[in-house]
Amino acid sequence: MNTLIVPEGTQHLVVQEIGEELIVEKNASCIWVDKPTANKNIKITLKENSQLKRIIINIDPKQYREEVTYILEGKKAKLQEKRLILTNHGENYNKIFVNHIGEETESDIQIRSIQKGNSRNTIHAFLKVEQSGTNASTNLNSQTLLVEKQSYAQVLPGLEILTANVKKARHAATTSNLDEAMIFYLTSRGLTEQEAKAMIVKGMVESLFEETTEVMPQVEQWLSSIQ
Amino acid sequence: MTQTISINEQYKEKYGFSVTDESIFKTAKGITEETVKEISKLKNEPAWMLEKRLHALKLFFSKPMPTWGGDLTKIDFNNITYYLRPTDKKAQSWEDLPEKVKETFDRLGVPEAERKFLGGVGAQYDSETVYHNLQEDLEKQGVIFTDTDSAVQKHPEIVKKYFGTIVPSADNKFAALNTAVWSGGSFIYVPKNVKVKIPLQAYFRINAKNMGQFERTLIIVDEGAEVHYIEGCTAPVYSSASLHSAVVEVIALKNAKVRYTTIQNWSGDIYNLVTKRAFAHENALVEWVDGNLGSKLTMKYPSVYLVGEGAKADILSVAFAGANQHQDAGGKVVHLASNTTSRIVSKSVSKAGGRTTYRGLVKIGKDAKNTKVNVRCDALLLDEQSRSDTYPVMQVEAEDALLAHEATVGKIGEEQLFYLTSRGLTEAEAMSMVVLGFISEFTKELPMEYAIELNKLMQMEMEDAVA
Amino acid sequence: MLRERLSHLLKREQTKMNKTLTIKNLTVEVEGKPILKNLSLEIKPGEVHAIMGPNGSGKSTLAYVLAGHPKYTVTSGEIFYGEKNILALKPHERAKEGLFLAFQYPQEIQGVGFAHALYMMTKAQRNLTPKEFQAELKQAVQTLHQDTSFTQRQLNVGFSGGEKKKAEVLQLLLLKPSLAILDETDSGLDHDALELIGKTINQLRTPIFSSLIITHYPKLLQYLKPDVVHILVNGTIVASGKHELIEKIESQGYNWIKQ
Numbered sequence: 034m035n036t037l038i039v040p041e042g043t044q045h046l047v048v049q050e051i052g053e054e055l056i057v058e059k060n061a062s063c064i065w066v067d068k069p070t071a072n073k074n075i076k077i078t079l080k081e082n083s084q085l086k087r088i089i090i091n092i093d094p095k096q097y098r099e100e101v102t103y104i105l106e107g108k109k110a111k112l113q114e115k116r117l118i119l120t121n122h123g124e125n126y127n128k129i130f131v132n133h134i135g136e137e138t139e140s141d142i143q144i145r146s147i148q149k150g151n152s153r154n155t156i157h158a159f160l161k162v163e164q165s166g167t168n169a170s171t172n173l174n175s176q177t178l179l180v181e182k183q184s185y186a187q188v189l190p191g192l193e194i195l196t197a198n199v200k201k202a203r204h205a206a207t208t209s210n211l212d213e214a215m216i217f218y219l220t221s222r223g224l225t226e227q228e229a230k231a232m233i234v235k236g237m238v239e240s241l242f243e244e245t246t247e248v249m250p251q252v253e254q255w256l257s258s259i260q
Numbered sequence: 261m262t263q264t265i266s267i268n269e270q271y272k273e274k275y276g277f278s279v280t281d282e283s284i285f286k287t288a289k290g291i292t293e294e295t296v297k298e299i300s301k302l303k304n305e306p307a308w309m310l311e312k313r314l315h316a317l318k319l320f321f322s323k324p325m326p327t328w329g330g331d332l333t334k335i336d337f338n339n340i341t342y343y344l345r346p347t348d349k350k351a352q353s354w355e356d357l358p359e360k361v362k363e364t365f366d367r368l369g370v371p372e373a374e375r376k377f378l379g380g381v382g383a384q385y386d387s388e389t390v391y392h393n394l395q396e397d398l399e400k401q402g403v404i405f406t407d408t409d410s411a412v413q414k415h416p417e418i419v420k421k422y423f424g425t426i427v428p429s430a431d432n433k434f435a436a437l438n439t440a441v442w443s444g445g446s447f448i449y450v451p452k453n454v455k456v457k458i459p460l461q462a463y464f465r466i467n468a469k470n471m472g473q474f475e476r477t478l479i480i481v482d483e484g485a486e487v488h489y490i491e492g493c494t495a496p497v498y499s500s501a502s503l504h505s506a507v508v509e510v511i512a513l514k515n516a517k518v519r520y521t522t523i524q525n526w527s528g529d530i531y532n533l534v535t536k537r538a539f540a541h542e543n544a545l546v547e548w549v550d551g552n553l554g555s556k557l558t559m560k561y562p563s564v565y566l567v568g569e570g571a572k573a574d575i576l577s578v579a580f581a582g583a584n585q586h587q588d589a590g591g592k593v594v595h596l597a598s599n600t601t602s603r604i605v606s607k608s609v610s611k612a613g614g615r616t617t618y619r620g621l622v623k624i625g626k627d628a629k630n631t632k633v634n635v636r637c638d639a640l641l642l643d644e645q646s647r648s649d650t651y652p653v654m655q656v657e658a659e660d661a662l663l664a665h666e667a668t669v670g671k672i673g674e675e676q677l678f679y680l681t682s683r684g685l686t687e688a689e690a691m692s693m694v695v696l697g698f699i700s701e702f703t704k705e706l707p708m709e710y711a712i713e714l715n716k717l718m719q720m721e722m723e724d725a726v727a
Numbered sequence: 728m729l730r731e732r733l734s735h736l737l738k739r740e741q742t743k744m745n746k747t748l749t750i751k752n753l754t755v756e757v758e759g760k761p762i763l764k765n766l767s768l769e770i771k772p773g774e775v776h777a778i779m780g781p782n783g784s785g786k787s788t789l790a791y792v793l794a795g796h797p798k799y800t801v802t803s804g805e806i807f808y809g810e811k812n813i814l815a816l817k818p819h820e821r822a823k824e825g826l827f828l829a830f831q832y833p834q835e836i837q838g839v840g841f842a843h844a845l846y847m848m849t850k851a852q853r854n855l856t857p858k859e860f861q862a863e864l865k866q867a868v869q870t871l872h873q874d875t876s877f878t879q880r881q882l883n884v885g886f887s888g889g890e891k892k893k894a895e896v897l898q899l900l901l902l903k904p905s906l907a908i909l910d911e912t913d914s915g916l917d918h919d920a921l922e923l924i925g926k927t928i929n930q931l932r933t934p935i936f937s938s939l940i941i942t943h944y945p946k947l948l949q950y951l952k953p954d955v956v957h958i959l960v961n962g963t964i965v966a967s968g969k970h971e972l973i974e975k976i977e978s979q980g981y982n983w984i985k986q
Binding site for chain 1: 666
């Protein structure tokens with residue numbers, strides 16, 4: 034087992050490769066910027082008062098499969114995941130399981146999935162609050178944008194709440210397309226249809242991340258191929 | 261199910277349902293080909309129906325039990341009696357009824373006569389006059405409202421045309437079981453452009469057969485027609501049969517409107533496994549209003565297949581799970597045509613260790629252009645021991661679909677309780693107010709008497725919760 | 728019939744007449760942190776007291792503790808209203824004693840009709856027929872310059888700040904408390920609404936009606952002139968006086984207090 038441990042008390046450690054397991058020790062905080070590779074199965078454990086912020090940007094993966102389990106074990110552990118998926122084709126499978134075991138733990142998962150071509154994406158995001166997870170707070174927001182005709186999206190957001198004393202337990206999932214009205218508004222201001230679509234999609238991406246600068250050129254390139 | 265005392269002669273004449281020979285008959289426990297043949301023979305059924313039953317029986321044996329959903333492991337198929345002639349059911353005595361049931365009648369203020377009926381003790385609930393006037397009106401309009409057994413005899417062409425087309429026996433193990441041993445249930449046919457003004461209620465033509473274990477209901481609403489069907493009641497209904505597996509098929513043809521309201525409050529250790537499905541054709545509207553209050557385990561996911569352009573579906577579901585109860589409910593919508601819209605609203609409340617599960621499916625096919633779907637499922641947990649799960653599945657293949665789904669789980673806010681109690685309401689009154697507010701979207705779709713009863717029932721539950 | 732009703736009313740008023748609110752050496756904590764320290768205050772029947780102070784001084788805490796909010800722990804001291812030990816009573820019992828709190832942030836309760844909630848709350852205080860209630864409701868709504876559609880919405884759901892405050896005052900008018908605690912009822916109100924609410928409450932003043940007005944700005948007090956003004960800083964009352972205190976705050980703010 035390839036395990037990475039973030040030692041107790043470490044602040045703002047930035048990691049990119051983590052192997053199969055990550056443990057964030059007590060009072061440590063970690064930012065994981067993912068360089069995605071195909072076929073992953075990862076387990077992450079957060080100890081007391083630790084924080085993990087994960088940013089995953091998947092641009093045009095050919096065939097992608099990831100299963101990640103987040104165990105919020107220690108009291109007050111916090112998880113935030115921001116996942117951007119831009120796909121052209123192939124079968125892409127994302128499975129996320131968040132398990133709140135400790136008290137006052139928090140998780141916030143934001144997923145934006147934009148599909149072109151004949152990509153078939155599955156997002157299976159499961160949030161669970163155990164009986165021990167009193168005052169836990171969990172939130173999932175998954176937005177899927179289908180840009181072209183042959184795409185297929187499957188979203189399975191699940192919630193299992195075993196304690197009444199949960200502070201917040203919510204998920205929202207939407208699928209939509211590029212709004213005709215929005216496109217018209219922009220094109221009436223002189224943009225080509227392609228430019229308009231790209232602008233809308235960029236807006237969606239930018240609203241997700243503050244730290245987009247590095248990634249934007251790749252996103253722009255992907256967008257430029259939208260019809 | 262409810263074991264009424266012998267049906268008297270007058271009743272038989274007045275209602276005129278086909279009642280076959282009075283010979284004492286009861287199938288042996290367990291289910292075999294012989295059982296099915298005997299049932300069919302007793303009902304004097306045509307060969308085509310017997311064939312359907314036998315075919316379904318084979319499927320029932322070959323299909324595995326579902327591995328998802330509630331815990332079905334304790335069902336012993338060999339220990340169930342699949343058919344009981346009404347005249348042969350032993351009278352239940354009032355004393356034998358569980359205390360809790362009797363107490364609930366008291367607190368709800370259920371009239372004496374109703375109590376006996378609901379408890380399965382008394383004679384038929386007396387709704388003769390209302391029923392007769394209704395029947396006259398319906399006949400004038402060409403509306404058929406009868407029980408399914410009678411429909412097989414009197415309207416075989418219609419039954420043959422639609423029976424099993426919406427829920428084929430191969431659909432799932434319990435649909436197969438139902439198709440093999442079904443008895444009772446309602447049959448409604450509304451001719452073109454006829455709008456039935458008053459809701460058709462199951463209990464109008466209720467007799468012992470209807471609240472049966474394996475009811476088969478078939479509703480066909482022809483082009484431009486409208487009907488509202490209501491079944492069940494909020495007061496607890498006692499049943500000694502442990503397995504209820506009904507199938508409901510609804511066909512809403514072009515421009516038709518159908519609303520099917522069910523409130524189920526089975527009292528006792530009952531497994532309530534129901535398959536309810538509707539096909540909505542061009543511009544049709546199908547509404548499922550589904551209340552689940554009783555039973556030990558209910559698995560029920562009313563669904564609508566939108567097969568015609570412009571069709572609409574609305575599924576409103578409320579589930580309440582108390583101690584030792586598991587309500588596994590939800591809704592399914594399948595969009596197969598363009599310009600269709602659907603909405604699913606599910607509200608569930610669990611207390612005292614009860615468990616509520618929302619299971620939903622939204623499927624939007626490739627050719628379903630311009631689809632709009634909205635799903636909202638909220639769960640309220642009233643105390644530490646309760647549990648709530650949400651398992652929605654969304655499959656979207658059309659790129660211009662608009663689908664929004666949101667789910668929340670929580671408890672009654674401390675701030676809300678404080679605000680209301682600071683106004684002089686007791687804690688139970690405050691909780692009651694919040695819970696009723698929580699399910700108000702559902703309650704306001706119910707006919708007045710049901711809404712009032714449901715509110716009373718909820719208030720009672722809250723008093724118990726706080727005590 | 729009439730004589731009976733009058734004597735019944737008199738009796739009820741008489742029992743209310745003797746109710747003084749006495750707070751002695753009150754110390755209150757929230758999540759282990761002390762907010763109110765050794766606070767003492769007496770409000771006699773018929774008096775209107777104002778409590779002012781900088782943000783964070785504990786003003787709302789005092790309001791919540793009087794109403795019985797579960798989050799606040801009283802570590803020492805006592806509160807009596809008339810002869811009743813308030814601290815031993817649950818929130819709904821305190822309401823029945825005649826206490827009313829107009830919340831600064833009223834709770835939104837989904838799916839519950841405003842009029843229905845009002846009826847339930849009013850019935851908890853006194854017996855009246857639905858017809859009597861309808862009449863009183865209509866009157867109260869008119870007094871607040873609203874129309875009946877106001878009460879047909881869901882309890883506080885989607886109400887603007889001003890509407891929420893008016894909804895609180897509407898409840899006050901219907902429940903007829905003998906001790907009304909107003910927690911920053913003036914915040915978020917425009918000039919006209921402020922004047923209306925101030926004047927409305929002013930009209931409730933009788934020898935048996937007392938009020939505790941918690942406010943940050945002196946505006947409301949123009950219409951609702953208090954008999955006594957207290958200044959609360961860091962959980963204790965640092966000054967008590969009359970109108971001159973308000974003038975001082977209007978011209979100098981709270982800085983002169985911070986010694």
